[in-house]
Amino acid sequence: MRKHILLISAVMMMAFSLKAVDFQEHFKDKTMRFDYYHTGNATEEHFAFDGIVSDGLWAGSRNALVDELRLGKYFFEIQEPKSGKILYSRGYASIYGEWETTPDAKENWGVYHESIRFPWPNQEVDLVIYKRDNSDNSFEPIWEYHINPQHYRVNPADLSPMYDVSTIVENGDPEKKVDIVVLSEGYTFDDMEKFRKDARRFANTLLEAEPFASRKEDFNIRAVEVPSPNSGLNHPHQDIYKRSALSVGYGAFDSERYALGFNNKKIRNAASAVPYEYTVILMNDSIYGGGGIYNLYITAAADNAFNEYLFVHEFGHHFAALADEYYTSAVSYDINKDVIEPWELNVTAHPDPETIKWKELVTPNTPIPTPWEKEKYDKHSIKTQKKRRELRKAKAPEEKLVKLFNEKRKWDNELLSNMEYSGHVGAFEGARYMAEGMYRSEANCLMFTRYHKFCAACRRAINMVIDQYTE
Numbered sequence: 001m002r003k004h005i006l007l008i009s010a011v012m013m014m015a016f017s018l019k020a021v022d023f024q025e026h027f028k029d030k031t032m033r034f035d036y037y038h039t040g041n042a043t044e045e046h047f048a049f050d051g052i053v054s055d056g057l058w059a060g061s062r063n064a065l066v067d068e069l070r071l072g073k074y075f076f077e078i079q080e081p082k083s084g085k086i087l088y089s090r091g092y093a094s095i096y097g098e099w100e101t102t103p104d105a106k107e108n109w110g111v112y113h114e115s116i117r118f119p120w121p122n123q124e125v126d127l128v129i130y131k132r133d134n135s136d137n138s139f140e141p142i143w144e145y146h147i148n149p150q151h152y153r154v155n156p157a158d159l160s161p162m163y164d165v166s167t168i169v170e171n172g173d174p175e176k177k178v179d180i181v182v183l184s185e186g187y188t189f190d191d192m193e194k195f196r197k198d199a200r201r202f203a204n205t206l207l208e209a210e211p212f213a214s215r216k217e218d219f220n221i222r223a224v225e226v227p228s229p230n231s232g233l234n235h236p237h238q239d240i241y242k243r244s245a246l247s248v249g250y251g252a253f254d255s256e257r258y259a260l261g262f263n264n265k266k267i268r269n270a271a272s273a274v275p276y277e278y279t280v281i282l283m284n285d286s287i288y289g290g291g292g293i294y295n296l297y298i299t300a301a302a303d304n305a306f307n308e309y310l311f312v313h314e315f316g317h318h319f320a321a322l323a324d325e326y327y328t329s330a331v332s333y334d335i336n337k338d339v340i341e342p343w344e345l346n347v348t349a350h351p352d353p354e355t356i357k358w359k360e361l362v363t364p365n366t367p368i369p370t371p372w373e374k375e376k377y378d379k380h381s382i383k384t385q386k387k388r389r390e391l392r393k394a395k396a397p398e399e400k401l402v403k404l405f406n407e408k409r410k411w412d413n414e415l416l417s418n419m420e421y422s423g424h425v426g427a428f429e430g431a432r433y434m435a436e437g438m439y440r441s442e443a444n445c446l447m448f449t450r451y452h453k454f455c456a457a458c459r460r461a462i463n464m465v466i467d468q469y470t471e
């Protein structure tokens with residue numbers, strides 16, 4: 001309960017965000033990319049410094065330097081050494097953070113390369129990385145590192161342009177806008193016209209979905225053309241083997257449709273071609289799949305029948321750390337079953353009308369928890385899951401899966417749009433991989449089914465993040 005109140009006050013603080021840090025006094029107009037290795041297994045975790053490079057112009061806000069949303073599994077602060085004053089902070093998530101919950105981490109050690117980015121400090125600073133404590137979701141310090149900008153492992157040179165760049169959406173100064181970089185993956189030189197078209201399609205799709213649509217003018221979107229030696233991506237589960245420019249591929253953590261790239265440096269160096277805060281890796285592939293990690297990147301197949309839904313869903317994870325609101329699909333990692341209040345802004349374990357996370361959004365006269373046709377929905381979902389498993393096992397053609405997904409989408413929309421509390425904001429049980437004890441704000445949402453709209457809690461979270469980059 002205490003955490004719950006803290007979260008509400010963090011949300012309120014956002015509205016009165018104090019201009020506590022003077023940008024000019026502490027930072028240059030330049031981005032510092034701090035590279036490090038993150039290693040460990042299911043029981044221990046370590047960090048090691050790799051190097052520091054310049055990531056070009058600072059594209060973030062000069063006012064919202066301290067992150068009051070405090071989302072993500074990890075969090076970092078840049079502190080003034082003597083006073084301990086926080087000069088910059090951001091929440092984030094990482095591939096390591098997912099990997100450590102997989103069965104592999106129980107048997108083996110893993111090492112992942114990661115980067116954090118912040119404005120280039122004028123003087124020596126301390127970096128502190130925090131991680132969520134599993135017992136109460138508070139952030140505990142896990143690594144500290146003293147940064148001396150004069151150190152021999154710090155290289156302030158900007159990367160010279162290596163790739164062609166095109167502007168997809170331009171609305172003004174990077175420091176006042178949300179800047180998205182779109183990277184091509186699995187596109188050859190000859191595929192680049194298609195890539196530019198796909199990048200425009202991604203931009204249009206995203207900026208048509210609310211609340212992005214109402215705030216279109218807050219976005220810049222730029223595309224970087226990274227050529228691959230051949231078209232398409234690697235699919236180990238389907239015996240399709242490819243080597244592409246950024247080493248992104250399907251089958252991450254042995255999950256057939258989960259696409260990630262483990263070569264962080266390659267991806268970061270490509271993104272470095274333009275000022276950016278958020279990264280989209282468009283995959284030149286027709287097989288349904290993708291992924292989205294908070295403040296890291298999204299991957300999304302450009303040519304699948306569900307690509308438009310996929311772009312926006314994965315972007316929700318990446319941009320506003322939205323939790324999945326679905327709960328019947330099988331996922332490859334073990335989820336902590338103790339019900340503590342999750343930190344994500346679109347799910348709650350406390351359906352109390354007096355204190356619920358999205359209290360201000362609740363539709364008057366809506367019971368909390370809110371009744372819905374859960375039994376009927378679950379029965380149908382389990383049936384669909386079974387069919388899906390059978391099709392995959394038989395290595396059925398993609399069209400058969402698309403057909404099944406389309407039928408499910410139609411059935412879901414029909415049921416979820418025609419219930420007593422459809423369209424109401426309340427607390428609907430079933431969310432974040434848990435059929436019980438976890439709640440979402442509306443009957444349907446883009447983070448729940450293949451629906452085309454975000455629920456009220458998701459929309460509010462997205463607006464808060466847009467504010468952080470446009471103040």
Ligand SMILES: [Zn+2]
Nearest residue numbers: 445447455458
């Ligand atoms: Zn939602």
